[in-house]
Amino acid sequence: MAALGARGLLRPGRRWFSQTEPTAPSPASGPLYPPVVASLTAKSKAAQQRRRELFKQQVHEAGTVEEKLRLYGKLQRPKYMVYPQTFALNADRWYRSFTNTVFVPGMPPVAAAAGAAPEAGGAPAVGAPGAATSPGAATDSGAAINPEPAAGALPPLDMGELRSLACDALLQESFYQNKKRPFLYRDQEHTPGPFLTQLVSTLAAFLSGRNPLLAASSLDLKPEVNYYWQHGEEVVAHGHRKGRVDPVRFQIDDKPHLQIRVPKQLPEVVPLDSNLGDVPVINHKPSKLPLFKKQYENKVYIGSKVADPCCYGHTQFHLIPDRLKRERLIKARLEDQIEVVYRSNGIASLFAWTAAQAMYQGFWSEADVTRPFVSQAVVTDGKYFAFFCYQLNTLALTAETLKNNPRKNICWGTESKPLYDVVEDGNVKDFNDEVLLHLVRFLLNRPKEL
Amino acid sequence: YPLFQRGGPQLRIFRPNFFMLAVRPGVPQPEDTVQFRVSMEMTKVDIRNYLERIYNVPVAAVRTRIQYGANNKRNHKNQREKKPDYKVAYVQLGQGQTFQFPNLFPEKEQDTETRSFDDFRSKYMEKEKQKQEGDPRRGGVPDWFGL
Numbered sequence: 001m002a003a004l005g006a007r008g009l010l011r012p013g014r015r016w017f018s019q020t021e022p023t024a025p026s027p028a029s030g031p032l033y034p035p036v037v038a039s040l041t042a043k044s045k046a047a048q049q050r051r052r053e054l055f056k057q058q059v060h061e062a063g064t065v066e067e068k069l070r071l072y073g074k075l076q077r078p079k080y081m082v083y084p085q086t087f088a089l090n091a092d093r094w095y096r097s098f099t100n101t102v103f104v105p106g107m108p109p110v111a112a113a114a115g116a117a118p119e120a121g122g123a124p125a126v127g128a129p130g131a132a133t134s135p136g137a138a139t140d141s142g143a144a145i146n147p148e149p150a151a152g153a154l155p156p157l158d159m160g161e162l163r164s165l166a167c168d169a170l171l172q173e174s175f176y177q178n179k180k181r182p183f184l185y186r187d188q189e190h191t192p193g194p195f196l197t198q199l200v201s202t203l204a205a206f207l208s209g210r211n212p213l214l215a216a217s218s219l220d221l222k223p224e225v226n227y228y229w230q231h232g233e234e235v236v237a238h239g240h241r242k243g244r245v246d247p248v249r250f251q252i253d254d255k256p257h258l259q260i261r262v263p264k265q266l267p268e269v270v271p272l273d274s275n276l277g278d279v280p281v282i283n284h285k286p287s288k289l290p291l292f293k294k295q296y297e298n299k300v301y302i303g304s305k306v307a308d309p310c311c312y313g314h315t316q317f318h319l320i321p322d323r324l325k326r327e328r329l330i331k332a333r334l335e336d337q338i339e340v341v342y343r344s345n346g347i348a349s350l351f352a353w354t355a356a357q358a359m360y361q362g363f364w365s366e367a368d369v370t371r372p373f374v375s376q377a378v379v380t381d382g383k384y385f386a387f388f389c390y391q392l393n394t395l396a397l398t399a400e401t402l403k404n405n406p407r408k409n410i411c412w413g414t415e416s417k418p419l420y421d422v423v424e425d426g427n428v429k430d431f432n433d434e435v436l437l438h439l440v441r442f443l444l445n446r447p448k449e450l
Numbered sequence: 451y452p453l454f455q456r457g458g459p460q461l462r463i464f465r466p467n468f469f470m471l472a473v474r475p476g477v478p479q480p481e482d483t484v485q486f487r488v489s490m491e492m493t494k495v496d497i498r499n500y501l502e503r504i505y506n507v508p509v510a511a512v513r514t515r516i517q518y519g520a521n522n523k524r525n526h527k528n529q530r531e532k533k534p535d536y537k538v539a540y541v542q543l544g545q546g547q548t549f550q551f552p553n554l555f556p557e558k559e560q561d562t563e564t565r566s567f568d569d570f571r572s573k574y575m576e577k578e579k580q581k582q583e584g585d586p587r588r589g590g591v592p593d594w595f596g597l
Contacts, residue, residue, distance in 0.1 A: 078479065089482070089510050089542055288480050333544065334510060 025261065039334035056366050063361055065306045072364060073298030080291045081379050084348035085341070087319055088289050089334075092343035093280050098231055098250060099351040100397055101390075101409040102277035103343065107438075108269045108389055108412045122248040154210055157440065159433060165206060166419070166436055167428045171196040172176030174423050185322045192382025193257060193319055197221065200317055201256050203443060208258070213262050218310040223303035225316075227252050227352035231397040247398055248286065251298065252352040256377075258317040259353075260443075261304050261310040266374040267447050269391050271408075276410055302356045312361050313353050313369040313375040315442055318345055320381040339386075339415060342379045347411050350377050354392035354409075368396045368407075376442050384416035384434050387442060414438075468492055468541070470500060474551040479540065481548040483508075486539045490516070496537050508544035 019077040038046035040054070057073075062068040072177050082098065096103055173195040182190035201219060208215040230247040270276070287293070302313065322328075363369045373392040378385060394407035420432035451462055468489050475485040488497060494512040501507040519533030541550060560568070584593050 282480075284478060284480050288483065333508070335547070337510075 002269050034051055034448075035192075055193060059364065060367065065360060068091075068364065069300050069306075069359060071360075073300060077246070078293040078295045078300060079228070079247060079251050080286050080293055082250050082252045082291065082311065082348055084252065084254050084345045084352075085318070086344060086346075087322060089337060090290075090340060091289065092340050092347055094282060094286065094289050094291075095344050095351075095360050095406050096411075097349050099287070099347065099409060100231070100394065100402070100405075101347055101351060101411050102279060103347065104276050104410060104412045105414070107387065107414060108217050112214050125343045133293055139236050140329075145154065157210075159437070162206070162436055162440060163431060163433065164205070165202050167431065169202060170195055170420065170423060170428055171426060173198065175426055186317055188322050188325075192380070195382065196257055196317055196319060196380065200260075200402065203440065204260065207440065208444050209351065211444050211446050213264060213314070214260070214443060216264075217262045217314060218304070220261065220303050222255060222257065223259045224301060225252070225256065225259070225303055225349065225353050225356060226256045226299035226301040227356045227359075228298040228394075229355065229397055233399040250349055251296075253299070254349045254352055256316045256349060257319040260314040260316075261303060261308075262312055262314045264447050264449075265312040265371075266314065266445060268372040269374055269389065269412075272369075272372050272393050272428075273407055274393075274410070275406075275408065277408075279408055283434040300356050302360060304355060306360055311357065312373075313357055314445070316349060316353060316375070318346070318349060318379045320379065325381060326384070327409060342386040342416050343388075343413055345379045346377050346386065346413050347390070350375055350388060350390035351392070351409065353377075354390055356382045356394055358392060358395055364394055365396050365398050365401055368394055368401070368405075376445065378439065378442065379416075380419075381416075383420065385439070386414055386416040387438055388413040420426065466491055468496065468500060470497070472551070480542075481550070484489045484543065484548075485551075486540045486541060488514070488537050488539045490535065490537050492539075494535065494539075497541065501541065503572040508547065510539055510544035513540045514538065569578045 028191065038044070038049060038050045040050055059068055059071050062071055065277070082095065090092070093101070095101070121278075167326050174191050179190065203213055204217070204219060208217075228249070228251045230249050232248050233245050236242055236244050236246050302311065304310065320341065324340055329335065329338050329341070348449050357375070358369050358373050369392065375390055377388045377390070389412045390409045393409050394405055396402060396405050409423075417432060417435050419432050419435045420428045423429070452458075454460070455464075465491070468491070470489075470492075471487045473485050474489055475483075479485060486497070492500070492514075494514055497512050497514070498509045501509050516535060516537050519535045520533045521530050523531045523533075525531050581590055584591075
């Protein structure tokens, strides 16, 4: 107290410095006052914008991928549940608009050319496959178009052996094995399900000698694939949040029959910014599809957790359920919806899988992918097979990021073709080699370095 | 009616009150969807059969819901007045057909007589209004205000 009193009397008007001599004031090392920004908690548009920026910054700065996914899906609100296997009419057009996908019928030319190389040796000698047998092919590893270097040392694929493998699996499941009659509406899991599992596992094991990626792959039985995303905006119609502009949220919870995950990514089919068509624009609410809303966990999952080394997708196998079978659709006079079922399944499942793979690598709608993610899928009902290849070019589907986003995701798909005609008395009639060859090509797909 | 035993002739005729009224959707619907108000006793199967057999309209899918009529308004005796409930059916047409609800009250082209009459009427109303207002020089102050 005495010191204070003494200081007051000392030299009024002069500052009391701890150092004796009054020096010039030091130049300001930084701003003297904190930056003038909008409030965080006010009920204003500027505050809302600042909260959004804070959320984006938090997700960008998250240390691990698990933390990013946790923050990304932290806020739960009612969202549309998108089912890849749906009875809704013309669902594939709606799904393309939700996922910003272009559908190209037929298979991409690169995959066709790369697959043409390990052609059947059983077929009569053709010029290009004949070159595969020459040992000289092993030396030109620099040629980008020639994918034979690895296969050049191996004998060409024997179509007969592959056919016998497939027929064995089919006959075992449908003819040799004594099964009881299937329960009502459980036909698909009685015969085609086990046949598909058996076929894929035997083919994958047979071809793992040719494709080292398959040898290092992981085959999942009935895995779960989930993805949560936002696309566009809508005005809330009812409830305490009525009148506010909200992003439209979607969630896919898919359970493919089989899935092959690999440690290395498949190569890109076309460059990242290619434009192969148009995305359909639908101005109606998704509930008119019909699509229904529910609020539950926002899950992003590829089939294994983040730490798994096989974090990229190779091929998925989907089995069409009983209520969407061909016969039922024909009986209900919905023949044009048969292909729609296959297409919507391919597009939705593959979008969810590739986008979840991209999120596992740390990309999200604000941090768009820098390289395309490619995956394949086979959709079947036991007899008819349809093949799909999906390239994910963009994850930015929210209203702000979609405005200036020229990139589109691309899905190539074929029509459904039968693998065989009918199984009678231990014989498989009219076995279709093309379909089997297509399946083998899919399994042999690998990055160019291998 | 005679007692029915299995195998016997079915002599009863049921005539349910099945009606369908095509309405303009309040919320915009996709092109292949038609909105109907149907009788409360009709099911989706009934609606499909009705359209397919009577009108030969290919039906791909039918979805129905029941709209509850409100019970909040009160009459002069303070009794609640119920608006009747009704069932709404959304029918998706098959074979790629589309339907757009027509505009039932289009604007008719007026001929010269009606147009000139409308002009005359609007001019007359303007003159009447000006007569009602007072002197513009008084600035809107009524004419009884003064000394």
